[in-house]
Amino acid sequence: MTTATTAPITTPSVEMREFQTDVMRMNMGPQHPSTHGVLRIKLELDGEKVLKAEPMIGYLHRGIEKLAETKRYNQVIPLLDRMDYLAAMCFNLGFVLAVEKLFDVQLPPRGQYIRVIMCEIARLASHCIWLGAHAMDVGAITVFLYTFRERELAYDIFEHICGQRMTVSYMRVGGLMNDMDDECVTMIKKYIETMKQRIEEYNRLLTKNPIWMDRTIGIGHMTAQECMDMNITGPCARGCGIDWDLRRDQPYSAYDQFEFEVPVYQAGDVYARYLQRIDEMRQSVRILEQAINRLPDGPFNVDNFKIILPPKELVKRDMEAMIHHFKLTIDGCKPPKGEIYMPTESPRGELGFYIQSDGSGKPYRMKVRNPTMINLQSLGRMCQGHFLADVVAVIGTLDVVLGEVDK
Numbered sequence: 520m521t522t523a524t525t526a527p528i529t530t531p532s533v534e535m536r537e538f539q540t541d542v543m544r545m546n547m548g549p550q551h552p553s554t555h556g557v558l559r560i561k562l563e564l565d566g567e568k569v570l571k572a573e574p575m576i577g578y579l580h581r582g583i584e585k586l587a588e589t590k591r592y593n594q595v596i597p598l599l600d601r602m603d604y605l606a607a608m609c610f611n612l613g614f615v616l617a618v619e620k621l622f623d624v625q626l627p628p629r630g631q632y633i634r635v636i637m638c639e640i641a642r643l644a645s646h647c648i649w650l651g652a653h654a655m656d657v658g659a660i661t662v663f664l665y666t667f668r669e670r671e672l673a674y675d676i677f678e679h680i681c682g683q684r685m686t687v688s689y690m691r692v693g694g695l696m697n698d699m700d701d702e703c704v705t706m707i708k709k710y711i712e713t714m715k716q717r718i719e720e721y722n723r724l725l726t727k728n729p730i731w732m733d734r735t736i737g738i739g740h741m742t743a744q745e746c747m748d749m750n751i752t753g754p755c756a757r758g759c760g761i762d763w764d765l766r767r768d769q770p771y772s773a774y775d776q777f778e779f780e781v782p783v784y785q786a787g788d789v790y791a792r793y794l795q796r797i798d799e800m801r802q803s804v805r806i807l808e809q810a811i812n813r814l815p816d817g818p819f820n821v822d823n824f825k826i827i828l829p830p831k832e833l834v835k836r837d838m839e840a841m842i843h844h845f846k847l848t849i850d851g852c853k854p855p856k857g858e859i860y861m862p863t864e865s866p867r868g869e870l871g872f873y874i875q876s877d878g879s880g881k882p883y884r885m886k887v888r889n890p891t892m893i894n895l896q897s898l899g900r901m902c903q904g905h906f907l908a909d910v911v912a913v914i915g916t917l918d919v920v921l922g923e924v925d926k
Contacts, residue, residue, distance in 0.1 A: 542570060549578050553656045553911040556921025560898070560914075564907060572902040572910060574895050579925035587885045591851030592618050592692050595882070600686035602889065603923040605648050608641035608677075609865040611690035616771055617861035617872040618692045621854035622826060626694060630819035631773035633699050636707065636810045637680070637689065638772075639803045643714060644673035645866040645918075646800050650721060653793075653915030657734050662724055669717050676706050692852055693827035694820025707811050714804050722797060735790035739901035739913040742787060746897070753868025754799060755894050755917060758792030760785040765864040777809045789916040796918075826852045851880030867891050867918050891917070892924040 542563050549559040557578040563571040583602060587595045599614055600607040612634055619625065626634070651666030674684040680703050681689040681696050689696050725731045741751075743760040756763065764781040766774040782798035784791035820827050824843035833840040856878045862871040868890030875884040894917055901913045 540565065547910060549575075553914060554921075555652060555914065555919045556924075558914075558919065558921055558924075560910065562907070562910070567906045567908075569902045569905055569907060569910060572899045574898050576892070576895070576921075576924050579921050581926065583926045584885050584887060588882055591880045592854075592882065593851065595885070596690065597686065597688045600688055601922060602887070602926050603645075603865065603867070603870075603891075603920050604685055605920055606638075606641045606645040606866045607685065607687045608637045608689065609645075609863065609870065611687065612638050612772065613861060613863040613865070613870045613872050615690045615692050616863065617859050617874050618852075618854060619821075620859045620861055621857055621874065621876050622693075622852075624693065624821050624823065624826065626772075626821060627818045628773065628815045629698075629817050630694055630821075632810050632814050633695060633819060634690065634772050635774060635777070636699075636807060636814075637677075639807045639810070640673050640676055640707070640710070642803050642866045643800055643807075644670045646796050646803075647673075649796065649866075649915075649918045650793075653912075653918075654725065654731075656911045656915050657731065659725060659728070659731060662721060665717065665720060665724070669714065672710050672713060676703065676710060679703050679706060691820075691827055693823065698819050699814070704811060704814070707807065711804055711808050711811065714800070718797065718800050718804070726794070726797070732790065734909075734912055735793060735916075736786075736788060738789045738905060738909050739792075739916055740786075740788045741897060741901060745900065749893070749897055749900075751868070751894050751897055753865070753890050753894065754792055754796050755868065755897070757782065757799075758784050758795040758916075759787035765862055765869060769862065771861075771863055773810075774806075777806045779806050789912050792916045853878060853880050862888070865890055867920065867923075868894060887926060889923045889926060891920050892926075895919060895924060 542565060545562050545564065547560040547562055548554040549557045554560070559575040559578065561573040561575060562569060583598050587598060590598070595614060596611055599610040603610050647666040647670045651663040654662035677687050678684045680699060681687050741759050746756045746759045746761055752763070760783060762781060762783045767781055779802045782795050782802065784795050824840065828847055829840040829843055834844045854876045856876055858873070858875045860871055860873045862869050869888065870890055871888035873886040874882050877883040898913060898917060902910050
């Protein structure tokens with residue numbers, strides 16, 4: 520019998536080499552549910568860490584600014600509804616205020632109050648959509664269902680006052696499409712009481728939620744100086760410590776007649792911008808309550824039939840009114856020659872309309888300072904150094920509306 524001998528097992532030496540990793544380049548979008556529209560982001564990744572994020576825009580470009588030059592002033596308003604379709608009332612107001620500034624006219628108090636009411640309802644509806652979509656992107660699906668429920672209440676009010684829920688085209692140069700009736704006042708008062716409760720529901724669902732806090736605190740940080748360097752405005756800037764709100768600091772319409780605070784947070788991250796918008800919703804409810812309770816009586820349009828159409832009942836019995844109606848319908852209102860820039864505070868920041876008038880019924884040139892496109896340039900800075908999953912949270916905190924970006 521032979522005995523087999525086994526050689527001792529030895530571990531071969533392994534030459535240690537330094538692993539070389541390549542930068543991964545990939546696209547997020549343009550068809551991605553968390554980009555909130557047709558947005559493409561060119562990403563450079565080291566594993567899951569973001570080295571660079573570059574937003575690529577233009578997939579929805581429609582040339583609205585150039586198209587406006589072919590339209591009479593009031594015909595421009597339906598185009599603006601399709602820029603920021605989440606807050607069309609605010610875009611209506613910014614444009615008509617710019618044209619009225621050319622005319623050097625101002626609405627009677629009732630018209631100004633109604634404009635403020637409609638814009639603050641639009642701000643609340645827009646923030647509801649932002650919060651629901653942002654929370655769902657991060658994983659909080661319940662909040663999405665809650666906020667869209669409240670958005671429908673706001674759209675019920677819009678439908679009652681002008682017949683449209685989203686693309687409202689409610690405001691006119693020199694006034695409004697129609698007045699606010701008693702039923703609409705009742706709906707708004709009920710909406711105010713509902714929103715007081717529902718905002719606190721959102722707060723209870725998210726603010727101290729540990730998963731929400733982990734996904735948002737310390738993410739997408741920016742300093743106040745970086746915001747100013749990039750000309751960032753609105754909630755994105757106020758969440759970084761910049762105390763600036765055009766409704767208070769350069770008041771328009773009737774905002775100087777209401778008491779409200781401008782929430783400001785210093786942390787400059789996604790969580791701070793969330794807290795800022797929640798507080799801003801509370802302040803919008805506060806403005807609404809003052810405006811609806813102090814809504815003045817009287818006319819809601821300017822008393823100038825060269826600017827705004829005369830009432831239908833007057834056209835039927837007055838020849839001069841019928842002539843004004845015909846001229847305005849065919850030629851439009853004709854502001855004097857000049858140029859104007861009118862800034863207002865949209866839910867996403869400073870919305871500015873620059874208009875050049877050559878004295879005709881159409882704008883010679885119109886340029887829109889739309890806040891989302893300017894705020895979007897901060898995306899790369901906010902994402903740098905974070906993980907791929909955090910890009911979704913950063914997009915949400917910017918409250919992107921691609922129809923406004925690509926205009």
